[in-house]
Amino acid sequence: MSRQVLQVFEQYQKSRTQFVQTVAELASRPQNIETLQNAGVMSLLRPLLLDIVPTIQQTAALALGRLANYNDDLAEAVVRGDILPQLVYSLAEQNRFYKKAAAFVLRAVAKHSPQLAQSVVDCGALDALVICLEEFDPGVKESAAWALGYIARHNAELAQAVVDAGAVPLLVLCIQEPEMSLKRIAASALSDICKHSPELAQTVVDAGAIAHLAQMILNPDAKLKRQVFSALSQIAKHSVDLAEMVVEAEIFPAVLTCLKDSDEYVKKNVATLIREIAKHTPELAQLIVNAGGVAAVVDYVGESRGNVRLPGIMMLGYVAAHSENLAMAVIVSKGVVQLAIALSEEQEDHIQAAAAWALGQIGRHTPEHAKAVAVANVLPKLLQCYLRADASEDLQTKSKKALKNILQKCVHLPALEPLLHDAPPNILKHVVGQFSKVLPHDSKARRLFVTSGGLKKIQEIKAEPGSALGEYINTINNCYPEEIVKYYSPGYSDALLERVEQFNPKV
Amino acid sequence: MAALVRLSDQIDGMINEIYDRKNEAEEARLLEYKAAVKVQAWFRASRVRSYIKYTNECATKVQKAWRGFLGRRFFRILLKNTVFIMKLNHYNRMACKVQKVWRGYYVRKYVFNYYSRKRYLEALQVKNQSIRNELADFAEQQQAARKREEEKNEKKRQEYEARKRHHLLSTEVMPGIYNSPFLPYPSETEYLLRSVKPLSRKKVCPKEPLFDPVCASYNSKIPTVLPPIPQKPQGPFRDPTDVQKQRYKPFQPTLRVATDFYSLEKARQQLKDAEWVTRINDNILQPFTHRLVPYEPLLHTTSKYGHLPFGTKYFREEFLDKHIIPQNFKTLVPPIPIFDKLNDTYSQGQV
Numbered sequence: 001m002s003r004q005v006l007q008v009f010e011q012y013q014k015s016r017t018q019f020v021q022t023v024a025e026l027a028s029r030p031q032n033i034e035t036l037q038n039a040g041v042m043s044l045l046r047p048l049l050l051d052i053v054p055t056i057q058q059t060a061a062l063a064l065g066r067l068a069n070y071n072d073d074l075a076e077a078v079v080r081g082d083i084l085p086q087l088v089y090s091l092a093e094q095n096r097f098y099k100k101a102a103a104f105v106l107r108a109v110a111k112h113s114p115q116l117a118q119s120v121v122d123c124g125a126l127d128a129l130v131i132c133l134e135e136f137d138p139g140v141k142e143s144a145a146w147a148l149g150y151i152a153r154h155n156a157e158l159a160q161a162v163v164d165a166g167a168v169p170l171l172v173l174c175i176q177e178p179e180m181s182l183k184r185i186a187a188s189a190l191s192d193i194c195k196h197s198p199e200l201a202q203t204v205v206d207a208g209a210i211a212h213l214a215q216m217i218l219n220p221d222a223k224l225k226r227q228v229f230s231a232l233s234q235i236a237k238h239s240v241d242l243a244e245m246v247v248e249a250e251i252f253p254a255v256l257t258c259l260k261d262s263d264e265y266v267k268k269n270v271a272t273l274i275r276e277i278a279k280h281t282p283e284l285a286q287l288i289v290n291a292g293g294v295a296a297v298v299d300y301v302g303e304s305r306g307n308v309r310l311p312g313i314m315m316l317g318y319v320a321a322h323s324e325n326l327a328m329a330v331i332v333s334k335g336v337v338q339l340a341i342a343l344s345e346e347q348e349d350h351i352q353a354a355a356a357w358a359l360g361q362i363g364r365h366t367p368e369h370a371k372a373v374a375v376a377n378v379l380p381k382l383l384q385c386y387l388r389a390d391a392s393e394d395l396q397t398k399s400k401k402a403l404k405n406i407l408q409k410c411v412h413l414p415a416l417e418p419l420l421h422d423a424p425p426n427i428l429k430h431v432v433g434q435f436s437k438v439l440p441h442d443s444k445a446r447r448l449f450v451t452s453g454g455l456k457k458i459q460e461i462k463a464e465p466g467s468a469l470g471e472y473i474n475t476i477n478n479c480y481p482e483e484i485v486k487y488y489s490p491g492y493s494d495a496l497l498e499r500v501e502q503f504n505p506k507v
Numbered sequence: 508m509a510a511l512v513r514l515s516d517q518i519d520g521m522i523n524e525i526y527d528r529k530n531e532a533e534e535a536r537l538l539e540y541k542a543a544v545k546v547q548a549w550f551r552a553s554r555v556r557s558y559i560k561y562t563n564e565c566a567t568k569v570q571k572a573w574r575g576f577l578g579r580r581f582f583r584i585l586l587k588n589t590v591f592i593m594k595l596n597h598y599n600r601m602a603c604k605v606q607k608v609w610r611g612y613y614v615r616k617y618v619f620n621y622y623s624r625k626r627y628l629e630a631l632q633v634k635n636q637s638i639r640n641e642l643a644d645f646a647e648q649q650q651a652a653r654k655r656e657e658e659k660n661e662k663k664r665q666e667y668e669a670r671k672r673h674h675l676l677s678t679e680v681m682p683g684i685y686n687s688p689f690l691p692y693p694s695e696t697e698y699l700l701r702s703v704k705p706l707s708r709k710k711v712c713p714k715e716p717l718f719d720p721v722c723a724s725y726n727s728k729i730p731t732v733l734p735p736i737p738q739k740p741q742g743p744f745r746d747p748t749d750v751q752k753q754r755y756k757p758f759q760p761t762l763r764v765a766t767d768f769y770s771l772e773k774a775r776q777q778l779k780d781a782e783w784v785t786r787i788n789d790n791i792l793q794p795f796t797h798r799l800v801p802y803e804p805l806l807h808t809t810s811k812y813g814h815l816p817f818g819t820k821y822f823r824e825e826f827l828d829k830h831i832i833p834q835n836f837k838t839l840v841p842p843i844p845i846f847d848k849l850n851d852t853y854s855q856g857q858v
Contacts, residue, residue, distance in 0.1 A: 262653065292634045
């Protein structure tokens with residue numbers, strides 16, 4: 001008799017198990033989600049979270065997590081269904097498998113938007129997740145760290161909440177664990193926390209994260225390296241002090257080897273790290289230059305394509321912007337050539353804009369620098385970027401600024417000459433200005449200027465009298481005998497013909 | 508009277524004469540006056556002229572002296588100024604020279620030294636080159652390592668494939684498909700097939716861990732059946748469950764292991780602590796009947812010999828320098844194994 005009674009229960013349990021398992025299975029495929037949602041899966045899964053059988057609980061949590069992971073509507077539904085408090089409650093109580101699944105749900109909900117992450121925080125999930133970080137099982141720690149990272153990544157307030165919950169020291173402990181995936185996720189979470197404000201980054205630094213992160217830069221695991229470099233760059237980006245602390249971990253020149261890594265993202269993050277350090281002060285930039293960082297970055301810019309190139313280009317610009325000495329260092333490291341290649345090779349406007357900006361920073365210091373930039377045949381390319389019809393506004397302003405910076409220092413006339421023919425008036429002003437500065441003092445250049453047709457072109461320019469351009473043209477014309485100037489003026493042949501008509505031969 | 512009469516006779520002549528004379532005088536008066544004026548004018552003029560001439564000469568003398576004085580004074584000033592300016596120019600020129608040299612030195616030494624810049628840039632190029640070489644080497648190593656890894660995987664895969672297709676190996680009588688009789692040599696796959704073992708059909712079940720007496724823990728899983736003998740064998744044997752129970756009997760630690768060695772001391776300390784906690788005042792309350800008894804010194808403390816250590820501190824001669832540890836050995840009565848094993852005919856875990 002009792003066996004019959006028990007059989008009913010057994011059957012019920014079996015079918016519950018089967019149901020959750022099937023739902024969890026179905027939820028892993030995106031095409032089923034819609035149907036599941038319409039069938040009211042949320043309200044069915046919710047009671048199963050409180051099931052007496054642990055396996056069912058876990059599988060229900062897993063299914064929920066997969067659903068919430070899919071889109072923010074479903075995540076919203078999880079929040080509205082008051083499922084989170086249950087999860088948070090059981091996060092502290094249950095076994096490790098369940099903790100993992102619950103942390104997965106929290107992560108999936110928090111991932112979508114700051115509001116959803118805030119609602120996760122409001123349920124008191126942070127404390128429970130931080131307690132999970134103290135768990136012995138690496139899997140639990142991993143999923144808790146993951147959830148914390150997803151919460152912290154949205155904005156500074158949420159990151160501050162994560163920090164206030166005391167997660168940072170535990171995350172720093174997690175990156176010292178032997179498990180690779182745990183290290184990875186903890187580093188990523190630290191990176192997400194640091195990225196918002198200097199204070200948050202300082203908190204992470206105070207927990208001693210830099211030393212441990214710095215030890216992992218030569219780790220063979222590429223995914224770990226990605227996160228480590230991302231975290232270091234997020235720390236270094238805020239202030240000089242933080243950047244110096246990162247540098248003091250003696251990451252140079254070891255990080256430079258990672259610029260040759262096979263993984264694109266590792267390379268990109270390393271370049272970002274170097275950029276974030278170099279941008280702060282001339283001393284830091286000098287340190288990188290002395291470690292041979294510029295050469296490595298120049299090679300990296302030459303080898304990579306697309307968005308991966310961007311941080312390298314910007315790093316060269318930042319280094320060159322600090323002082324003329326550093327700009328010279330970029331030039332002797334053959335940075336200009338690579339930047340010129342990047343400027344002409346890349347299709348996307350923002351990369352071109354970055355390259356243009358970097359070239360402007362290199363060329364703006366002295367005539368020597370400007371010459372180095374000009375002989376790389378950069379000026380016509382910059383002009384082309386400026387004049388292109390489909391160029392973005394940012395690219396236009398950046399290339400104009402760069403052109404102006406370079407032109408104001410450039411006395412290398414052969415490079416300036418092509419610009420005379422196809423530059424718009426606002427650029428032409430600077431070009432002619434440079435000619436007017438050089439020609440009065442250089443007889444050879446004067447001769448060359450005539451023979452190359454520059455003078456003719458100058459005469460064809462219609463400048464308003466009294467404008468700067470007019471002044472410059474006058475200065476140039478004053479360097480030449482009047483006949484030559486007249487000879488090259490437009491309409492001179494007509495004037496000559498007129499004189500022929502008016503000439504009365506003495507017979 | 509005569510005189511008077513004569514006189515009166517002459518009176519008319521006299522009057523006429525007077526008239527004549529007066530007329531004559533009147534006529535000459537203007538001429539004479541003019542002449543007198545001329546003479547006076549000349550005289551006075553010459554006198555005045557001579558006076559003016561004299562004063563002019565005097566003024567010239569004074570002016571000459573004064574102007575000479577002023578001129579000399581002005582000249583002194585001018586001279587002073589000229590000399591001052593000359594000196595100033597000279598000093599400025601000299602200062603320029605000094606400053607030029609100093610500034611050149613200073614700038615070259617501390618601000619911008621062309622040669623040091625040049626040296627720095629050259630050194631930088633060398634450094635760059637070495638870094639580039641290093642990185643190239645590093646990249647090459649990485650590449651080689653990756654390639655090795657790939658090759659290894661590829662070889663493994665091929666081997667696995669070969670093991671799977673091992674049945675296509677040719678036999679003595681029947682050539683396989685990789686060993687065409689029309690070709691002089693069998694194909695390479697044939698050799699590969701020959702070199703590998705066939706994939707075994709049997710599923711490899713995970714082996715149970717061998718018995719390890721060191722790690723055999725008491726909470727390891729208890730097997731449901733006895734390993735060597737699944738069922739109760741025929742014969743006068745005990746019931747298998749009975750044997751099982753006896754064999755996997757729970758852990759019975761000895762008294763020595765089960766209790767802490769310092770339990771007595773700990774318990775004492777605990778009691779003391781508990782008493783201290785409940786005590787209100789550390790100074791023990793003395794009843795008022797307590798009287799001060801005058802201190803009577805002990806015999807041992809008053810004599811200069813004191814306690815004799817032998818018999819109280821030690822009972823035999825000690826050689827402290829021969830001790831291997833400073834503490835005395837603790838006496839410890841070992842457990843008697845035979846008592847622990849009473850009623851145990853089977854040892855745990857061992858057959």
